[in-house]
Amino acid sequence: MSDSSVIAIDAMGGDKGLEVMLAGVARARRLHDGLRFLLVGDEAAIRAGLSRHPNLSQASEVIHAADVIAGEEKPSQALRRSKTSSMGVAIDCVKQGRAGAAVSSGNTGALMAMAKLSLRTMPGIDRPALAALLPTLGDNDVVMLDLGANTECDARNLTQFAVMGAAYARIVLELDRPRVALLNIGSEDQKGTGEIKDAAQMLRAATHLPMDFTGFVEGDRLSRGDHDVIVTDGFSGNIALKTAEGTARFVADLLRRAFSSSARSKIGFLISRPATDLLRNHLDPNNHNGAVFLGLNGLVLKSHGSANEIGVATAIGNAAKMVKSDLARRIAEDLSNIDAKAAA
Amino acid sequence: MSDSSVIAIDAMGGDKGLEVMLAGVARARRLHDGLRFLLVGDEAAIRAGLSRHPNLSQASEVIHAADVIAGEEKPSQALRRSKTSSMGVAIDCVKQGRAGAAVSSGNTGALMAMAKLSLRTMPGIDRPALAALLPTLGDNDVVMLDLGANTECDARNLTQFAVMGAAYARIVLELDRPRVALLNIGSEDQKGTGEIKDAAQMLRAATHLPMDFTGFVEGDRLSRGDHDVIVTDGFSGNIALKTAEGTARFVADLLRRAFSSSARSKIGFLISRPATDLLRNHLDPNNHNGAVFLGLNGLVLKSHGSANEIGVATAIGNAAKMVKSDLARRIAEDLSNIDAKAAA
Numbered sequence: 001m002s003d004s005s006v007i008a009i010d011a012m013g014g015d016k017g018l019e020v021m022l023a024g025v026a027r028a029r030r031l032h033d034g035l036r037f038l039l040v041g042d043e044a045a046i047r048a049g050l051s052r053h054p055n056l057s058q059a060s061e062v063i064h065a066a067d068v069i070a071g072e073e074k075p076s077q078a079l080r081r082s083k084t085s086s087m088g089v090a091i092d093c094v095k096q097g098r099a100g101a102a103v104s105s106g107n108t109g110a111l112m113a114m115a116k117l118s119l120r121t122m123p124g125i126d127r128p129a130l131a132a133l134l135p136t137l138g139d140n141d142v143v144m145l146d147l148g149a150n151t152e153c154d155a156r157n158l159t160q161f162a163v164m165g166a167a168y169a170r171i172v173l174e175l176d177r178p179r180v181a182l183l184n185i186g187s188e189d190q191k192g193t194g195e196i197k198d199a200a201q202m203l204r205a206a207t208h209l210p211m212d213f214t215g216f217v218e219g220d221r222l223s224r225g226d227h228d229v230i231v232t233d234g235f236s237g238n239i240a241l242k243t244a245e246g247t248a249r250f251v252a253d254l255l256r257r258a259f260s261s262s263a264r265s266k267i268g269f270l271i272s273r274p275a276t277d278l279l280r281n282h283l284d285p286n287n288h289n290g291a292v293f294l295g296l297n298g299l300v301l302k303s304h305g306s307a308n309e310i311g312v313a314t315a316i317g318n319a320a321k322m323v324k325s326d327l328a329r330r331i332a333e334d335l336s337n338i339d340a341k342a343a344a
Numbered sequence: 345m346s347d348s349s350v351i352a353i354d355a356m357g358g359d360k361g362l363e364v365m366l367a368g369v370a371r372a373r374r375l376h377d378g379l380r381f382l383l384v385g386d387e388a389a390i391r392a393g394l395s396r397h398p399n400l401s402q403a404s405e406v407i408h409a410a411d412v413i414a415g416e417e418k419p420s421q422a423l424r425r426s427k428t429s430s431m432g433v434a435i436d437c438v439k440q441g442r443a444g445a446a447v448s449s450g451n452t453g454a455l456m457a458m459a460k461l462s463l464r465t466m467p468g469i470d471r472p473a474l475a476a477l478l479p480t481l482g483d484n485d486v487v488m489l490d491l492g493a494n495t496e497c498d499a500r501n502l503t504q505f506a507v508m509g510a511a512y513a514r515i516v517l518e519l520d521r522p523r524v525a526l527l528n529i530g531s532e533d534q535k536g537t538g539e540i541k542d543a544a545q546m547l548r549a550a551t552h553l554p555m556d557f558t559g560f561v562e563g564d565r566l567s568r569g570d571h572d573v574i575v576t577d578g579f580s581g582n583i584a585l586k587t588a589e590g591t592a593r594f595v596a597d598l599l600r601r602a603f604s605s606s607a608r609s610k611i612g613f614l615i616s617r618p619a620t621d622l623l624r625n626h627l628d629p630n631n632h633n634g635a636v637f638l639g640l641n642g643l644v645l646k647s648h649g650s651a652n653e654i655g656v657a658t659a660i661g662n663a664a665k666m667v668k669s670d671l672a673r674r675i676a677e678d679l680s681n682i683d684a685k686a687a688a
Contacts, residue, residue: 072532137597148529151537185492185582188416193495193579219586223594235537236583238529242563243584247591250567253481254626255599258619268616275602275609282598 005323007316008099011041012068012086013106014312015305018042018049021105024312025060026053031313032320038093040065041086065089069110071305078110079117087111091118094298100323101299103290103315108302112149115293115300122332125295127153129161130234130302131168132291134244135282138225143169143178145231147291148238155198158182158231162203164294165229166211167334171325175228177212183232183240184216191216195233210334219243248283290315292322299328349667351660352443355385356412356430357450358656359649362386362393365449368656369404370397375657376664382437384409385430409433413454415649422454423461431455435462438642444667445643447634447659452646456493459637459644466676469639471497473505474578474646475512476635478588479626482569487513487522489575491635492582499542502526502575506547508638509573510555511678515669519572521556527576527584528560535560539577554678563587592627634659636666643672 007028011021018041025037036059039046043064050057067085069078082088087106093099095118104111108130116128131145145165150157162180169178182200184192189200196216203213217227219240232240255276259269269276281287289311291302299322303315322328351372355365362385369381380403383390387408394401411429413422426432431450437443439462448455452474460472475489489509494501506524513522526544528536533544540560547557561571563584576584599620603613613620625631633655635646643666647659666672 072534074534137594151529183583185495185579185586190416190418219583219588220590220593222587222590224590235529236580239527239563239580240583240587242529243566243587244563244591246564246566246568247588248595249564250481251592251595251623251627254623255620258623259616261619261622265616265619268612268614268619270612271615272603272609272612275605275612276599278605279595279598279602283595 005101005320006036006038006099007319007323008038008040008090008093008102009316010087010090010102010104010106011039011046013104014303014307015071015105016308018045020309021312022046022049022053022056023309024307025316026056027309027313028316029056029059032317035059035316035320037061038063038090038099040090040093041068042066063089063093069107071107073107073110075109075113078107079113082114082117088114088118091115091300094300095119101301101319103301103303103319105303105305105307105312108148111300111302112293115296119296119298119300121295122297122335124335125160125164127157127160128293128295129164130291131165131294132241133172133288134223134241135288136223136225140173140225140228142222142225142227143173143229144222144237144241145294146234146237147241148234149293150234152235153195153233155195155202158195158199158233159202159206160295162199162211162213162229162231163209163335164331165231166209167331168294168327169228170210170334171327171330173228177210178228179214179226180211180229180231181214181217181227183230183236184218187216187218245285252280252283286311287314290318292318292327294331297328297332299323349445349664350380350382350443351663351667352382352384352434352437352446353660354431354434354446354448354450355383355390356409357448358647358651359415359449360652362389364653365656366390366393366397366400367653368651369660370400371653371657372660373400373403376661379403379660379664381405382407382434382443384434384437385412386410407433407437413451415451417451417454419453419457422451423457426458426461432458432462435459435644438644439463445645445663447645447647447663449647449649449651449656452492455644455646456637459640463640463642463644465639466641466679468679469504469508471501471504472637472639473508474635475509475638476585477516477632478567479632480567480569484517484569484572486566486569486571487517487573488566488581488585489638490578490581491585492578493637494578496579497539497577499539499546502539502543502577503546503550504639506543506555506557506573506575507553507679508675509575510553511675512638512671513572514554514678515671515674517572521554522572523558523570524555524573524575525558525561525571527574527580528562531560531562589629596624596627630655631658634662636662636671638675641672641676643667
């Protein structure tokens with residue numbers, strides 16, 4: 001695949017450090033021909049690391065940034081170093097038009113705050129939301145948002161997330177009218193918080209939007225494939241996403257124990273290994289890495305803090321796809337069309 | 345196992361109707377020798393159903409109740425029929441001392457409202473919470489609460505849930521100082537809602553309680569076995585529980601697909617079947633059915649609305665164990681000891 005996009009990389013963010021970030025970028029470089037990178041962070045450390053990736057060196061420019069935002073730092077603190085930190089400078093590359101997207105494995109709250117301050121939200125959007133594609137049993141992945149950017153949300157926020165999520169699904173899943181549901185603790189009308197009930201009322205009334213509101217969905221049906229977009233506040237979204245990740249790992253661990261419990265099951269495992277390897281591959285969060293902040297005037301992707309080399313490469317691949325499909329501009333267009341229709 | 349407990353059964357609640365409830369009770373009767381039942385609901389229908397379970401008839405008394413609480417009914421509506429509904433009459437059997445516990449597969453909100461009105465909360469407890477034991481990779485199950493009884497909770501509610509959950513863990517898991525954590529979207533101090541941060545502060549200060557507060561836990565670590573009690577509001581708890589159930593089913597479905605993807609993997613599956621059957625059995629929610637309302641002066645258990653015969657029997661088995669261990673009285677005792685210590 002040839003791809004002329006430029007991606008800005010926060011080379012210093014993430015739990016696993018510079019080495020894994022660079023290995024991930026080098027992997028993405030091998031997978032996506034023509035992609036170019038702005039590697040932002042401690043210049044000397046990056047140049048030293050690059051000596052192990054000659055192929056990446058040729059496709060990269062190093063941009064020095066002296067500061068690193070720590071994982072436990074408060075967003076308000078981090079904001080003071082927007083101009084000097086690897087995270088802030090990477091986002092600024094998007095603002096200046098030097099890169100089509102920025103990717104960071106760093107502190108989510110800080111990334112959100114900096115991206116919002118630097119790129120600003122699209123007209124009509126109060127807050128950006130963190131969205132990702134999750135695997136389902138159906139033909140398509142499902143878009144889920146917010147995954148942790150906004151701890152508490154009101155009905156207006158949730159409704160805007162629905163509109164942005166639907167626009168995203170129309171582009172990445174190529175659907176005319178995505179089926180949009182609100183995450184709740186029951187499917188009956190009277191279930192849930194006041195915010196969710198109000199959002200449901202607003203979405204039910206919004207029949208002019210290019211999407212179908214399908215009501216409430218419970219946690220046990222997220223991956224059934226009967227919805228295209230699942231909308232929730234950042235607290236519940238984060239709990240659901242992480243619980244799903246943890247449960248998948250839990251089941252995989254139990255499966256490993258079960259397969260090693262007897263000679264017979266070990267033999268069965270060896271024989272069916274190609275099938276179980278495929279499954280493991282399908283469930284590995286590194287193969288679904290890269291959540292995007294929707295609603296900003298520019299593309300910023302959050303890679304999982306504990307992502308390995310494969311995960312970092314997946315996030316960069318997703319960023320390249322979004323740049324190529326001109327995602328931010330198309331979502332903005334979609335939102336303004338909706339506003340125009342609503343006014344008419 | 346000989347067990348002289350009497351369990352009141354809401355025979356009409358649940359998505360699957362009277363037939364599955366009776367089959368479940370009959371199964372519990374076979375598994376637990378000496379258990380006796382008060383079967384509450386439409387007398388004619390129950391007697392007709394009992395003709396298929398002669399063994400159960402001998403151990404049961406039928407109590408007529410004309411009304412059934414529907415699944416989508418509001419708790420406030422349901423409360424008006426506390427005296428005439430199968431759910432309300434089953435709870436009243438506990439209040440009157442005729443049964444040691446009541447089990448219902450019906451509407452959770454209605455069950456909670458009726459149980460609270462009839463049995464009242466223990467001294468010092470504002471609201472009951474729905475608690476269940478979930479499987480982990482560790483030596484013990486983990487107690488999780490609230491699983492959906494209280495949609496929104498303040499710091500005081502969360503702190504009381506922690507104390508009740510710890511008392512429950514001390515009894516059912518036989519631990520001296522259970523490790524108690526709050527479910528949150530990060531492990532750092534500044535993460536989460538104001539309610540969670542305040543609850544953490546209160547629990548950190550409560551060093552006189554017979555438990556160890558271990559801070560925040562994220563959704564991906566629920567089943568790692570490094571906590572004994574996980575405390576959350578009913579909204580997040582319900583989302584986490586159902587997401588875990590749904591993900592376990594999702595992985596099992598993918599595994600089935602993987603195993604049937606080729607002749608080779610089918611053979612491997614047949615060979616390792618005893619191991620995968622054990623795993624399926626371990627993950628089947630019917631084998632973990634029966635959540636209890638903690639904090640009431642009496643035992644009321646919620647069986648999953650979609651529980652099958654095995655699930656209903658599991659919930660009844662759990663109820664019998666709780667009656668036998670005198671759970672409600674021992675939690676009350678634990679709470680009053682804590683109060684006495686705090687006052688001293």
